[in-house]
Amino acid sequence: MLTGGGDCPGLNAVLRAAVRKGERVYGDELIGFLDAWDGVRDRRTTPLTIETMRGLLPRGGTVLGTRRGSPFDTPDGVDQVKRSMSDLGLDALIVIGGNGSLSVACKLHTEHGLPIVGVPKTIDNDIEGTDLTFGFTTAVQIATDAIDRLHTTAESHDRVMVVEVMGRHTGWIATHAGIAGGATAVLIPEIPFNIEELCARLVRRHDRGRYASIVVVAEGAEPESGTLELDAKTYDRFGHVVLGGVATRIAEAINRQTGFETRVVQLGHVQRGGTPTAFDRVLSTRFGVAAIDAVHAEAWGKMVVLRGERIETEDLTVAVGKTRTVDRELFDEVASPFFA
Numbered sequence: 225m226l227t228g229g230g231d232c233p234g235l236n237a238v239l240r241a242a243v244r245k246g247e248r249v250y251g252d253e254l255i256g257f258l259d260a261w262d263g264v265r266d267r268r269t270t271p272l273t274i275e276t277m278r279g280l281l282p283r284g285g286t287v288l289g290t291r292r293g294s295p296f297d298t299p300d301g302v303d304q305v306k307r308s309m310s311d312l313g314l315d316a317l318i319v320i321g322g323n324g325s326l327s328v329a330c331k332l333h334t335e336h337g338l339p340i341v342g343v344p345k346t347i348d349n350d351i352e353g354t355d356l357t358f359g360f361t362t363a364v365q366i367a368t369d370a371i372d373r374l375h376t377t378a379e380s381h382d383r384v385m386v387v388e389v390m391g392r393h394t395g396w397i398a399t400h401a402g403i404a405g406g407a408t409a410v411l412i413p414e415i416p417f418n419i420e421e422l423c424a425r426l427v428r429r430h431d432r433g434r435y436a437s438i439v440v441v442a443e444g445a446e447p448e449s450g451t452l453e454l455d456a457k458t459y460d461r462f463g464h465v466v467l468g469g470v471a472t473r474i475a476e477a478i479n480r481q482t483g484f485e486t487r488v489v490q491l492g493h494v495q496r497g498g499t500p501t502a503f504d505r506v507l508s509t510r511f512g513v514a515a516i517d518a519v520h521a522e523a524w525g526k527m528v529v530l531r532g533e534r535i536e537t538e539d540l541t542v543a544v545g546k547t548r549t550v551d552r553e554l555f556d557e558v559a560s561p562f563f564a
């Protein structure tokens with residue numbers, strides 16, 4: 225097994241569940257690769273047993289370590305993966321990862337025939353094919369707790385608080401935390417925002433005698449073209465856009481256009497840290513069990529998914545190159561009226 229991409233609460237719970245079922249029911253011997261594909265390349269492994277997994281259910285992060293990057297980044301990367309798997313005598317590889325890692329897993333299976341099963345993870349909840357990813361409800365709870373706290377200080381000072389949450393391409397965390405935290409406005413990447421409209425709404429609200437407003441903004445939110453200048457985008461060495469800062473530009477504009485005192489809170493990686501919610505522990509455990517079952521069913525090229533209340537398997541190809549965006553009905557019916 226390996227964990228790839230950004231970490232996420234619940235990763236250890238997946239590992240633990242797969243090991244428990246694998247060892248107890250199937251008599252499997254499991255190992256973990258350290259630091260994702262780097263560990264596959266360098267053959268850095270650790271034994272995963274019921275003993276070594278003890279106490280990991282509530283622990284955030286991943287005991288295997290994680291990295292971005294892929295074996296396709298180097299000319300001999302795929303051969304190294306094949307060699308590691310055959311030298312170590314592996315029957316299967318379980319890849320627990322987000323959009324990037326699952327795409328790599330899919331390619332290794334479809335183009336190179338490797339026996340791989342995927343487990344979708346991300347706090348962003350943006351993987352196509354599954355109704356939910358673990359880590360998401362934990363991030364929403366952390367953001368909601370923060371918003372709850374911000375209400376009282378914002379009201380005391382009659383301020384506008386602009387709270388930036390994670391969500392590179394989608395506004396799932398912003399939408400759910402915005403609804404749960406009673407935000408005045410929620411800005412998400414799926415719907416370009418108009419800063420004039422936002423300011424007018426804040427003014428209307430304050431004219432009605434409301435003190436303080438909370439604006440929740442996903443880090444990937446974009447203004448309608450020509451309405452607000454954002455900082456130039458920067459990219460990490462894997463080509464992922466590095467975000468963080470849109471809230472500052474929005475807060476400056478609100479202050480300029482309305483005169484309201486504004487403050488910015490950027491929650492950042494605190495949303496990815498710490499113990500998973502009970503819901504995420506259950507989902508992770510179900511995914512871990514389903515992943516080891518999928519290995520024994522030789523469901524290569526599949527990932528485990530949540531569909532309604534059921535755990536099923538789905539082709540990895542369903543997730544590749546796609547982003548599961550926020551449910552517009554939910555946003556329009558429930559999140560957007562808070563603008564009023």
Ligand code: F6P
Nearest residue numbers: 230346347348390391392467496
């Ligand atoms: O994809 C998950 C995520 O947490 C995004 O919401 C965020 O933009 C990104 O990872 C941050 O990545 P890094 O850990 O590389 O800063």
